[in-house]
Every structure is written in C-alpha cells, then in structure tokens.
Amino acid sequence: MSAISVRNVWVEFGDQVVIENLNLEIASGSFVSVVGPSGCGKSTFLRMVLGQDRPTRGALLLDGRPLRDEPDADRGVVFQRYSVFPHMTVLANVVAGYEFAQSPLLGRLFGRAKRQAVEKAEELIEAVGLAAHRHKYPLALSGGMQQRLAIAQALAKDPKILLLDEPFGALDPGTRAQMHALLKPLWARLGMTVIMVTHDLREAFGLGTRVVAFDKVRHDPQAPGRFGARVTYDLDLTREGPVPVLGFQKPPAPQPLVASD
Amino acid sequence: MRRAMNVRPAAGARILLAIIPFLLIAVVYVLGSAERRAANPNDKLLPPVSEMVQTTTRMATEPDRRTGEITMVADTVSSLQRLALGLGIATLTGLTLGIALGILPAFNAAGGSLVAVISMVPPMAILPILFIIFGLGELSKVALIVIGVAPPIVRDIAMTVQAIPVEQLVKAQTLGASTWQTVLRVALPQALPRLIEVVRLQIGPAFLFLIAAEAIAADSGLGYRIFLVRRYLAMDVILPYVAWITLLAFLMDWALAKLARSAFPWAYAEERR
Ligand SMILES: Nc1ncnc2c1ncn2[C@@H]1O[C@H](COP(=O)(O)OP(=O)(O)O)[C@@H](O)[C@H]1O
Ligand SMILES: [Mg+2]
Numbered sequence: 001m002s003a004i005s006v007r008n009v010w011v012e013f014g015d016q017v018v019i020e021n022l023n024l025e026i027a028s029g030s031f032v033s034v035v036g037p038s039g040c041g042k043s044t045f046l047r048m049v050l051g052q053d054r055p056t057r058g059a060l061l062l063d064g065r066p067l068r069d070e071p072d073a074d075r076g077v078v079f080q081r082y083s084v085f086p087h088m089t090v091l092a093n094v095v096a097g098y099e100f101a102q103s104p105l106l107g108r109l110f111g112r113a114k115r116q117a118v119e120k121a122e123e124l125i126e127a128v129g130l131a132a133h134r135h136k137y138p139l140a141l142s143g144g145m146q147q148r149l150a151i152a153q154a155l156a157k158d159p160k161i162l163l164l165d166e167p168f169g170a171l172d173p174g175t176r177a178q179m180h181a182l183l184k185p186l187w188a189r190l191g192m193t194v195i196m197v198t199h200d201l202r203e204a205f206g207l208g209t210r211v212v213a214f215d216k217v218r219h220d221p222q223a224p225g226r227f228g229a230r231v232t233y234d235l236d237l238t239r240e241g242p243v244p245v246l247g248f249q250k251p252p253a254p255q256p257l258v259a260s261d
Numbered sequence: 262m263r264r265a266m267n268v269r270p271a272a273g274a275r276i277l278l279a280i281i282p283f284l285l286i287a288v289v290y291v292l293g294s295a296e297r298r299a300a301n302p303n304d305k306l307l308p309p310v311s312e313m314v315q316t317t318t319r320m321a322t323e324p325d326r327r328t329g330e331i332t333m334v335a336d337t338v339s340s341l342q343r344l345a346l347g348l349g350i351a352t353l354t355g356l357t358l359g360i361a362l363g364i365l366p367a368f369n370a371a372g373g374s375l376v377a378v379i380s381m382v383p384p385m386a387i388l389p390i391l392f393i394i395f396g397l398g399e400l401s402k403v404a405l406i407v408i409g410v411a412p413p414i415v416r417d418i419a420m421t422v423q424a425i426p427v428e429q430l431v432k433a434q435t436l437g438a439s440t441w442q443t444v445l446r447v448a449l450p451q452a453l454p455r456l457i458e459v460v461r462l463q464i465g466p467a468f469l470f471l472i473a474a475e476a477i478a479a480d481s482g483l484g485y486r487i488f489l490v491r492r493y494l495a496m497d498v499i500l501p502y503v504a505w506i507t508l509l510a511f512l513m514d515w516a517l518a519k520l521a522r523s524a525f526p527w528a529y530a531e532e533r534r
Contacts, residue, residue: 070434072434
C-alpha cells in the first residue's frame with residue numbers, strides 16, 4: 001500500500017509563496033499527472049513528496065504515517081536531467097541500487113552476491129530495452145536511452161512511489177511514444193503509485209489515471225510572490241470514455257512490450 | 262581562406278610544429294655560446310653543449326670523492342623523496358578535506374572560511390616558522406610542500422564535489438545510499454579525475470617549494486646543488502640540472518595525464534581534441 005495524503009501544505013521561499021494550502025489524497029496505485037504553467041511549483045511539489053524539500057507548513061503522510069523528510073528507497077525518482085551516474089556503466093548504474101542495500105561499508109558487492117545483483121539488474125535493463133548497451137557509459141547514450149536507464153535504476157529498489165519530473169520533456173515525439181509504451185505496462189505490473197509532472201497534455205491524459213492542474217488563481221500586481229499555486233483542476237480518468245472537460249479521448253491501453261513474469 | 266581558428270594541422274605537421282620551437286631555442290643557444298667563447302675563452306655564462314655533456318656525464322656516473330655517492334643520482338633521489346612525500350600527503354589531505362567540505366554542509370559551514378583564509382597565507386613567509394618548529398631536516402621541507410600545495414587541492418576538490426548535480430545525490434539516496442556510500446560511490450569517483458588534473462597543476466608549485474627549501478637548508482637535493490654551485494658560476498652544472506628538473510616535472514605531468522585518461526574514460530568522452 002502506498003497512499004499519499006497532502007494536508008494543508010504551504011511552501012514558501014523567503015517571502016515568495018509557491019504553494020498555498022494544498023490538499024490532496026492520492027490513492028495507492030494511482031498514476032497522477034501534474035500539469036501547470038512553468039514556475040508554478042510542480043517540481044517543488046514533487047521534491048517535497050520526495051523528501052528533498054520540506055513544506056513550510058502542513059504535513060505529508062504515506063499510508064497515514066508522516067513521510068520521512070529525506071529521500072529514501074521508498075521513493076524512486078526520474079528527473080528531467082542528471083538522473084544517472086555519469087561515471088558508471090549502464091549495468092553498474094542499476095547494480096548500484098542493490099549494492100547500497102547489501103554492502104553498507106564498501107557500497108560494492110563481490111562474488112556470488114554480485115552475480116545475483118547483476119542478474120536482477122540485467123532483467124531490468126532488458127525490460128527497458130538497453131540490453132545491447134549495458135557496458136556503455138551514459139554519455140554514449142542518447143537522451144531517450146538515458147531516461148530509460150533512469151527508469152530501470154529507479155525501479156531496481158521496487159519503490160512504493162515513483163516520482164517523474166518531466167521525464168520525457170527533452171525527447172522527440174517518437175521516442176516519447178516509445179517511453180509511454182514502456183512505462184505504462186511497467187506501472188500496471190508493479191502497482192506502485194506514480195506522480196508525473198509533464199507539460200504535454202496528451203501524455204498527462206494518456207498515461208494518468210488522474211490529472212491534477214496547478215495554477216496561481218490570485219495575482220497581486222504589487223507583490224508577485226504574495227500568492228501561491230493551488231489545484232485548479234482535478235480530473236479522475238478511471239471512468240471509461242472521453243474526458244469531457246478538455247475534449248481528450250483516452251487512448252486504449254497499449255499492449256505490454258515486456259512479457260510479464 | 263578558412264578562419265585561423267579552423268585551421269587544424271595534420272598529425273605529421275603537428276609533430277613538426279611541436280619540434281620547431283625547441284630546435285630554434287637550441288640553435289640560438291649554440292650560436293650565442295660560440296659567439297661568447299670567441300670573444301672570451303673564459304666565459305662562464307653560456308658554456309658549450311660539449312662542456313655540459315662532459316660535466317653531466319661525470320656527475321651522473323662517477324662517485325663523488327668525498328661522499329662516495331654518484332652526485333646527480335643522490336640529489337635526484339633525495340629531492341624526489343621529499344617531493345613524493347609532500348605531494349602525496351597534500352593530495353590525500355586535499356581529497357579527504359575537499360570531499361568532506363563539498364558534501365557535508367555542516368562541515369563546510371565550520372571549515373569553509375578557515376580553508377579560504379589558510380590558502381591565502383604565503384607559504385614562503387612561514388618557511389622560517391617551519392624551520393624553527395621542525396628543524397632543518399627533511400620534515401620542514403616536506404611540510405613546506407604540503408602547506409603550499411594542499412590548500413588549492415582542498416578548494417578545487419570541494420568545488421568539484423559541490424558542482425555534482427544535486428539530482429545525483431538525491432538519486433543515490435533514493436537507491437538507499439548512506440552519506441558514506443554516497444561519498445564512496447558518487448562523490449569520490451567523480452572527484453578523482455579532477456584530482457589528477459589538480460595534482461598535475463600543482464607539480465610546478467611543488468617543485469618551487471622544494472627547491473626553495475633545499476636552497477636554504479639541505480645537504481643534498483637538486484635545488485641544493487644548483488644553489489651550491491652558483492657560487493662558482495658553474496653554469497655547466499646549473500643548466501643541465503634545470504633541464505633535468507624540467508624533464509622530471511614534464512614526465513610526471515605526462516604520466517598523470519595518461520593515467521587519468523586510461524582510468525577514467527567516462528570523464529574525457531567529451532574532450533575537445
Ligand atoms: N530553492 C529555491 N529557492 C527559491 N525559490 C525557489 C526554489 N525552488 C523553486 N523556487 C521558486 O519556486 C517557483 C516554482 O518553481 P518550480 O517548482 O521549479 O516550478 P515548475 O516546476 O512548476 O516549473 C519558482 O518561482 C522558483 O523560482
Ligand atoms: Mg519544473
């Protein structure tokens with residue numbers, strides 16, 4: 001289970017209010033797309049759920065208990081950039097997740113433990129279609145391949161929550177479609193709660209079971225930092241059929257690329 | 262005609278271009294030396310190459326009558342020992358402190374400004390203090406190199422670690438890494454290529470401090486010899502010694518550059534040729 005509750009959360013940087021009085025109940029296993037204009041606080045919200053930033057006021061709960069206020073293995077993340085370690089090969093990037101858990105002193109595994117970790121990592125790398133590139137360094141990969149690696153890496157720890165901050169924003173439309181076809185079945189199979197920030201409405205509606213829009217509703221021309229963003233739309237997409245508000249048609253669920261085990 | 266910045270010499274031309282300036286200097290020296298000898302057969306300033314070769318051969322092969330050691334070998338060994346110790350200690354200090362400053366905000370708050378101030382102390386100004394505290398032996402020479410060379414390494418490594426995108430540190434934590442594991446697997450490996458670059462840049466200053474310390478108080482060493490024979494205007498010793506020191510420094514620099522590129526291929530993938 002991994003339900004997230006956001007209760008009366010405010011985020012302020014100095015005298016700039018970024019998020020004001022946010023309340024959200026996110027059901028376990030849902031896929032929430034977060035949309036909104038740039039600079040309205042979407043990444044800030046995500047960093048808060050991640051534990052990287054702390055709310056100024058209010059509380060965040062995971063299954064009713066306060067979220068740990070620093071990042072941990074319960075919450076995986078894929079950023080838009082800099083998500084993978086440039087000094088590790090594709091394989092090492094994924095294996096690292098297992099090594100941290102099993103080798104507190106060296107952060108490295110050897111012998112049989114290493115072979116088992118490599119086996120698990122190779123399965124994930126295969127699932128994101130990078131098997132042929134497993135000995136390359138990230139710099140030698142295209143943007144789309146780096147993001148696939150970041151997804152494989154985030155999934156290695158089997159997180160309860162997966163946070164994606166414009167993960168496909170820098171990709172061309174074709175690669176982006178491939179990434180959607182990759183992500184959706186993975187999410188369906190693993191059943192974690194996903195929160196994805198995106199600028200692409202088609203992506204938001206195509207992948208999400210729920211779309212939340214952030215925006216500033218009040219503006220003070222004298223003090224632009226006085227008011228923060230609130231939730232302006234909150235759409236449940238789990239019902240079948242067209243979404244009336246924006247006229248988007250929910251595309252049929254893509255066939256899984258990966259055979260589920 | 263292409264712009265000057267777009268003209269790239271081919272591989273062969275590149276070697277030729279690299280050799281030409283050295284040849285020019287050699288020719289200028291030989292001509293100058295011959296000219297001065299012609300004017301004054303006792304000239305000491307620009308000894309002919311043959312004389313320097315003779316002196317160098319003697320110093321590099323024949324044992325000294327008084328000490329029984331081959332002078333140049335003994336000098337080189339004691340200088341390199343001091344240099345290696347000094348640079349080694351400075352490198353380790355720089356790496357440890359630099360990473361700690363770069364990754365621990367509390368440690369940075371406590372030690373950051375102290376390091377910034379210490380790195381402004383002119384090392385030569387405290388050389389007398391080192392002689393007073395550590396005596397005239399090896400320790401004060403090594404200490405001078407460490408004090409002169411460690412602060413820039415500390416600061417550079419701290420900045421390198423701070424420049425690691427915060428996303429990577431967060432990523433490591435979401436993979437379950439502790440602070441120690443993050444240092445070991447994320448910060449350290451990304452600091453190492455830069456460490457080698459910084460140490461390369463510090464070879465020059467390290468030699469400077471070594472020779473300065475040897476000039477003042479030593480009984481062997483490359484710097485000691487140069488300053489000893491200065492009294493007799495023995496340019497036939499000084500010039501080969503300077504060339505030898507330069508060659509040693511150049512070889513260290515070259516070896517470190519090679520090491521960095523073979524050990525950390527990922528760090529040089531985008532290097533401009
Ligand atoms: N660490 C910070 N310090 C000060 N202001 C910040 C910080 N992080 C974000 N902000 C501000 O918060 C606002 C929201 O930023 P962000 O969450 O990145 O927006 P979005 O992801 O929706 O584009 C911006 O105005 C930004 O300037
Ligand atoms: Mg953002």
